Amino acid sequence: xxxxxxxxxxxxxxxxxxxxxxxxxxxxxxxxxxxxxxxxxxxxxxxxxxxxxxxxxxxxxxxxxxxxxxxxxxx
Numbered sequence: 001x002x003x004x005x006x007x008x009x010x011x012x013x014x015x016x017x018x019x020x021x022x023x024x025x026x027x028x029x030x031x032x033x034x035x036x037x038x039x040x041x042x043x044x045x046x047x048x049x050x051x052x053x054x055x056x057x058x059x060x061x062x063x064x065x066x067x068x069x070x071x072x073x074x075x
Contacts, residue, residue, distance in 0.1 A: 003059065012056055019049035 003011070023045040030038025 008056070015049055015052045015056060019045055
């Protein structure tokens with residue numbers, strides 16, 4: 001599956017900026033209001049962020065190694 005640059009950039013922002021910030025927000029609010037299972041929820045959000053970050057990095061490496069050019073060569 002090939003991602004457009006725009007989609008890749010949006011996913012990268014979501015994984016690198018939004019998910020970690022959301023995890024911190026959830027942890028802080030959960031501690032203030034004594035929510036049960038907040039630690040488990042934050043752990044799940046962080047695990048998803050790491051998983052998606054790994055997938056995006058693999059996609060980036062494949063693209064830079066020629067997987068995204070589809071046979072197009074430059075002079």
